[in-house]
Each structure stands twice: as structure tokens, then as C-alpha cells.
Amino acid sequence: MYSTIIQVNNLSKKYILKHQYSGRSRYKSLREIITNRATNLGKKLLNSSRKTIDNPTREEFWALNDISFEIKQGECVGIIGRNGAGKSTLLKILSRITEPTKGRVLIKGRVASLLEVGTGFHPELTGRENIFLNGAVLGMNKAEIKRKFDEIVDFAEVEKFLDTPVKHYSSGMYVRLAFAVAAHLEPEILIVDEVLAVGDSAFQKKCLGKMGDVASKEGRTVLFVSHSMTAISQLTQRCILLSKGSILFDGNTHQAVHLYTAGVRDQAESTYYQAPVTKKGNYLAWAQVHTSEDYGIHSWGEPINFEFAFHISQPKDSLCFSFQILNEIEQAVCIFWFFDSQAPFRQEPGLHILRCKIPKFRLYMGSYSLRTWFSERSSNNLLEKLNHICPFEVTMYGVKREEYEWQRDECAYLEDSVWEVGGKFQL
Numbered sequence: 001m002y003s004t005i006i007q008v009n010n011l012s013k014k015y016i017l018k019h020q021y022s023g024r025s026r027y028k029s030l031r032e033i034i035t036n037r038a039t040n041l042g043k044k045l046l047n048s049s050r051k052t053i054d055n056p057t058r059e060e061f062w063a064l065n066d067i068s069f070e071i072k073q074g075e076c077v078g079i080i081g082r083n084g085a086g087k088s089t090l091l092k093i094l095s096r097i098t099e100p101t102k103g104r105v106l107i108k109g110r111v112a113s114l115l116e117v118g119t120g121f122h123p124e125l126t127g128r129e130n131i132f133l134n135g136a137v138l139g140m141n142k143a144e145i146k147r148k149f150d151e152i153v154d155f156a157e158v159e160k161f162l163d164t165p166v167k168h169y170s171s172g173m174y175v176r177l178a179f180a181v182a183a184h185l186e187p188e189i190l191i192v193d194e195v196l197a198v199g200d201s202a203f204q205k206k207c208l209g210k211m212g213d214v215a216s217k218e219g220r221t222v223l224f225v226s227h228s229m230t231a232i233s234q235l236t237q238r239c240i241l242l243s244k245g246s247i248l249f250d251g252n253t254h255q256a257v258h259l260y261t262a263g264v265r266d267q268a269e270s271t272y273y274q275a276p277v278t279k280k281g282n283y284l285a286w287a288q289v290h291t292s293e294d295y296g297i298h299s300w301g302e303p304i305n306f307e308f309a310f311h312i313s314q315p316k317d318s319l320c321f322s323f324q325i326l327n328e329i330e331q332a333v334c335i336f337w338f339f340d341s342q343a344p345f346r347q348e349p350g351l352h353i354l355r356c357k358i359p360k361f362r363l364y365m366g367s368y369s370l371r372t373w374f375s376e377r378s379s380n381n382l383l384e385k386l387n388h389i390c391p392f393e394v395t396m397y398g399v400k401r402e403e404y405e406w407q408r409d410e411c412a413y414l415e416d417s418v419w420e421v422g423g424k425f426q427l
């Protein structure tokens with residue numbers, strides 16, 4: 001078993017945000033005072049991580065809030081999360097560029113990091129000089145760096161510009177050299193932020209391959225931040241999903257990516273509905289959506305099951321049930337109904353369960369919920385209509401498409417299709 005190489009305990013980082021005020025002292029109208037107070041109250045309710053301190057032009061903001069995890073030697077870990085989740089702040093603390101406000105970080109080994117374009121290299125020095133400088137910072141002697149030099153230059157493909165100061169490099173060239181240096185100078189830990197997105201796709205592929213080798217063949221540890229779920233899935237088996245400065249999930253990449261692509265659902269929302277205890281008569285006792293993945297996330301094209309339990313105190317011949325699937329803007333996109341004259345809930349009192357299975361669920365990625373209708377057909381008496389229950393998400397993660405990543409809102413429904421190439425006509 002490999003030993004722990006990074007140990008993070010209760011880590012927090014606070015920033016102080018400074019607000020610009022006009023500085024002109026003037027009378028405020030009553031409306032301005034009321035509006036400001038209401039806005040401040042709204043901000044407090046919405047954003048508990050922001051706190052105005054004594055001075056109203058300064059605001060405390062916790063970019064990381066009490067996070068703990070450990071990483072073993074040789075692990076390749078993805079760090080994912082929406083913009084502003086705290087990914088770069090975490091990497092900066094691990095790279096010792098920023099100090100934490102609270103908590104402890106223990107790192108056993110040399111860290112090479114590739115963060116924003118422009119960090120790590122001295123702009124006035126040439127590519128060659130920067131390679132030696134970075135090697136020295138990593139504690140390597142001249143002979144060791146010389147041994148790696150040709151590999152670095154080969155990988156970065158910047159031979160012609162080796163004696164040019166890096167301030168004249170394009171951002172793509174800069175990242176090529178910075179990545180090559182960080183990956184080849186044999187650090188125990190390689191930390192790479194989003195910067196690879198700057199390079200072209202062939203170079204990105206090459207870097208992903210190299211990072212994979214660094215971890216699997218050389219037994220080094222890699223931490224990788226990216227918004228590309230394809231890159232994250234290719235490279236890592238474990239992911240830490242950050243949300244508003246906290247760890248929302250730490251574990252298997254497949255699950256982490258599902259959670260991320262599903263838009264990081266509110267944990268309080270449940271795919272399960274339960275009737276209030278005060279209900280009486282004939283009513284829907286509970287409902288549940290059985291999605292293909294945990295946390296109410298469903299992979300496009302997989303079978304999905306809807307389960308309903310009916311509390312029946314007075315069986316009636318004409319009891320009917322139907323449900324609709326609603327999209328994000330509450331438009332009904334599908335309807336399913338159950339009109340069975342032999343249905344047990346028409347014959348006997350008790351709790352009756354109905355299941356509806358869709359073998360290939362092909363609604364496109366997005367957020368959905370259910371609207372249910374429970375009625376007596378003969379008298380047109382609507383017993384119960386429930387709106388917006390059992391929310392769930394459909395993701396396209398794992399559904400392969402050459403060349404393009406799936407985008408939200410490309411369509412509402414995605415059907416299987418078979419293309420045929422027709423004959424060719426001479427013009």
C-alpha cells in the first residue's frame with residue numbers, strides 16, 4: 001500500500017473583498033436606505049460564506065471552508081467544480097503560493113506546479129535559463145537538469161526559441177515549455193491547473209498522456225484541475241468535487257462527473273415523494289423515480305422506473321392514474337397513463353403499488369420532475385394533482401460522440417439513428 005503524500009486537515013482560506021465607494025458624502029434618500037438594507041439582508045440570506053465586517057467597504061469571503069482529505073503516492077486525482085468553487089485556491093495553497101487562513105497541509109515531497117500562464121517562469125530569462133532555474137528550485141543539480149534538458153525541449157517543441165526571453169513567447173509556447181519542465185523535472189507531486197486548455201488539442205492529448213505516465217509508470221502523484229470531463233475521466237480514477245469552498249464529493253471519478261454534469265443538485269431535493277400524514281381517502285401515498293445512477297441522476301438511454309403507491313380507502317371502478325414528465329420550465333414533455341378495469345386499486349382497499357418502466361429513456365440531458373393526476377374517470381372528479389415532485393437529472397456522460405462534447409439545450413429528445421451513405425453521382 002502506498003503511503004500518504006498529501007494530508008489536508010480542516011483547511012480554510014479567507015479573502016477580504018474591498019468594495020469601491022464613491023467617497024462623496026451626501027444625503028441618502030429614504031428609498032436608497034431601504035433598498036440598501038433589503039439588498040444586504042438578501043445577500044446575507046443567499047450567501048452565508050460572505051460576511052461584511054465592521055468596515056462596510058470590506059467583506060470577508062471564505063474561498064475554502066474546512067476541507068480535509070488525503071492523497072496517496074502514485075494517485076492521480078481530479079479536482080472539479082464550477083467557476084469560483086475554490087479549485088485554484090486549493091492548488092495555490094498546495095503549491096505554497098498562498099497561505100491558508102486556518103488548517104494544516106502536510107506534503108512529503110517536491111511539488112512542481114503549472115498554474116496560471118505567467119507563473120513559475122521569470123519573464124526576462126530565456127527558455128533555457130528558465131529550465132535550469134526551475135530545476136534548481138526543485139532541488140536538482142546541474143548534471144541532473146542537463147540529463148532531462150533534451151527531453152524537455154523535445155516535448156515542448158520550442159527548440160528554435162530556447163534563447164529567446166519567455167516574455168516574447170505566445171501563451172501556447174509558454175504553456176508547452178512550462179508543462180514540459182513541470183512534468184520532466186521529476187517532482188514527487190505534479191499539480192496542473194486548467195492552463196492546458198491554452199494549447200492546441202494535439203498538445204493537450206500529449207500532456208494528458210504524459211500525466212498518465214507520470215502517475216502510472218513513474219509512481220508520482222498528479223493533481224489535475226479541469227472543466228473538461230473527458231480529460232478528467234481519461235486521466236483520473238478519483239475526483240474531489242468542490243462546491244462553494246467545500247467538498248461535495250470525494251471518490252470515484254465516474255460518480256463525481258455524474259454529480260458535476262448534473263449541475264450539482266441541491267442535496268435537499270429528493271427523487272422521493274411522501275404524502276403528508278394529514279391526507280385522507282384515496283391518494284398517492286408515495287412516489288419514487290429509480291434512476292440509473294445514485295443521487296437522482298440518470299444516464300440517457302438507460303432503463304428508468306417510476307414507482308407509485310396508492311392509499312385506497314374507497315375502491316371505485318373508474319379510478320385512473322397518469323403522470324407527466326416536466327422539463328426545467330415545467331412544460332410537459334411526456335405522458336403515461338394507467339386505465340385498467342381490473343386494477344386491484346379499483347377492487348380493494350389498502351396500499352397498492354404501480355410501477356412504470358421505460359426500457360430506453362431518451363429525453364435529452366436536463367432537469368426533470370413529475371406531475372401526477374389521480375382521478376375518477378366516470379365523474380371527471382380530479383382527486384389529486386401533484387406538481388413538480390421527484391426531481392431528477394438526465395446526463396449524457398458515458399454516451400460517446402466523436403469530435404463534439406454534448407452541450408445542454410441541443411435538443412429535447414434524442415433518438416437512436418442509423419446513417420447510410422448514398423451513392424455518388426458524377427457531375
Ligand SMILES: Nc1ncnc2c1ncn2[C@@H]1O[C@H](COP(=O)(O)OP(=O)(O)OP(=O)(O)O)[C@@H](O)[C@H]1O
Nearest residue numbers: 015016017063081082083084085086087088089090
Ligand atoms: N485574491 C483573491 N481575492 C479575493 N477573492 C479571491 C481571490 N482569489 C480568489 N478569490 C475568490 O475565491 C473564490 C474561489 O476562487 P478560485 O479561483 O479558487 O475558484 P475556481 O474553482 O478555481 O474557479 P474557476 O473555475 O473559475 O477557475 C472565487 O469566488 C474568487 O472570486
